[in-house]
Amino acid sequence: MRAGDSFTMVNRGKTSFDAETFRLLYLPIIGTDAFALYQLMLSFSTGRISHFLEYLNIGLNPFVEALNKLTGLSLVHVYDDHTRLYFKVESPLNFEEFLADEFYRQLLISKIGENRVSGLSKTIEPKGKEISKKFHEIYKVSFNQPDEPQGQGAHANNNFDMGAFQSLMTRQGLHFNDENKEVLALYALAEKFELNWYELFKLAEQTANADKSLNVSQLTHRLSATHEPQRPLSEFPKAFADLIVTSKAHEPEAFLKQIKAQAGGFVSNDERKILAHLSRQNLVPEVQNILIHYVLVQQKNATLSSSFVNTLANDWMRNKVFTAEKAVERIMERNEGAKAKAAQAAAAQAAKRPAKLKKEAPKWSNPNYENKTSQEQLAKLEKIRLESLKKLKGETE
Structure with missing residues (x-):
């Protein structure tokens, strides 16, 4: 991604935005640059990346980091067709949806603490008898129509049910060591390895410590190893x-x-x-x-x-x-x-053994041996032989 790249917002004007909810719940998680970038994206329709950099007074790297934070929470989706970038901005969760979602709630707790999150959760309960009408009492609905497909964001189609996961943990006697940290890790593992809550639970159960506490580190190692390409x-x-x-x-x-x-x-x-x-x-x-x-x-x-x-x-x-x-x-x-x-x-043992002396055969034993002794040398040898014979005869007589 470069400052000169062109972009287009594909759904400008089709996003609901509650500024107070965004400030109180999303700001602590995404930080000020991503907070400002998201709101600026609601105003732009087309242009170049440099426009964001100029408005926000930040460099390209901080911009990319802020954009990644928004995509990580499915607030923005980015598409690249090599000629320009397309940004699709999603509506943030409302106050009640955010705090009712265990993943987002734990993420916020990790940033501002459980006491503050609990304070945000407090609401004034109404008093008296409810006299509101039911939907079916006012609106006539035909049940013969096919179901409308529901929109699914990245978090909406995540079939990881933390409530069910924790219920089964309780039944099996398992427990957390650090609930906030480990809950967030479980969400991340479920998304990364595309597991539902039961699949992840069975692996968590297999990798639990002897005291029945979750061992997220061991679980991560197991998942990483089993998802590596295996040798055929x-x-x-x-x-x-x-x-x-x-x-x-x-x-x-x-x-x-x-x-x-x-x-x-x-x-x-x-x-x-x-x-x-x-x-x-x-x-x-x-x-x-x-x-x-x-x-x-x-x-x-x-x-x-x-x-x-x-x-x-x-x-x-x-x-x-x-x-x-x-x-x-x-x-x-x-x-x-x-x-x-x-x-x-x-090889080492062989090196320690003494080398065997090799006795060479005389040259004359070679069938291809050629006698190159001269006549002069033969005469000398014959003289020596005769003298030796005389000496032997003299000794024997």
């Missing part, structure tokens, strides 16, 4: 590809029982405790299954050893192994590392 099964060796598929279809204890039964063994109480510990450490079931297979089948151990299992589990947690594919990749890396170490050890 076709790229794994067939045995590992089959293992990945099987690991996703069984709970760890059932998987362990199956492996033990194939070997004629049984699951011990100590092994059940190890599985329970892995679950408390938030190791995903499919990853537990890969770990079980590695220890018992690939390493040919008769039982699960807590020290060995915990060493692997700690390594995998540190390396953010939250899927069966990642676990298998980690095993393959471990195997490659073991092979490399073995090769290095063999």
Whole structure:
């Protein structure tokens, strides 16, 4: 986005705006630059970005930051067709809608505190008997007409129901550590990963701490890892590809029982405790299954050893192994590392051995040997031979 870019407002004059609500509820969240920019957008119809910069007396970077804050709350939508920018300004929530929405309420609490928000929420209750008429008493409505589609903003179509999420938390005995901070984080995760409240709750339940408090950090890691592009099964060796598929279809204890039964063994109480510990450490079931297979089948151990299992589990947690594919990749890396170490050890051992002396064969033993001795040299050799024979005869006589 540049100062010279042209823009057009696509819905000028079609926005409702309550200045007092905007000041009291939105200003603390979006800040003064975004607050002023939104109101200026209600007045402009077309122009260049530089017009905003001149009116607001700010640079391009603060303008972009202010615009991002407005888009983040669905107050403005931005479209770019590479020739100009199109801005669509949405109406802010009214006072009651804002404070009744748990997401916006928690966002405001994070800025001005719960006491002030509670003060804003106080209203004067009417007295006496209500004599208002019901809608159906005054207006005749035909129920045969098809339903009108309702407008949906970014927050309106978010199917994350915090009320339902917290109700299920209560039933399952879960609780927050820092409610305001964690509620906002849950909204952000639900939007980023496009999850409804129940999908997010099941993951939050799996990653909760041992004391049943939510572990938002662990939940974030899990979601980030599971939403990364996974390596296709076709790229794994067939045995590992089959293992990945099987690991996703069984709970760890059932998987362990199956492996033990194939070997004629049984699951011990100590092994059940190890599985329970892995679950408390938030190791995903499919990853537990890969770990079980590695220890018992690939390493040919008769039982699960807590020290060995915990060493692997700690390594995998540190390396953010939250899927069966990642676990298998980690095993393959471990195997490659073991092979490399073995090769290095063999080379080092070989280097320590004394070198064998190589005895060369005489040249004349070579079938291609060519005798290049001269006649003069042969005569000398014959003389030496004869003299040696005379000496030998003299010694023997």
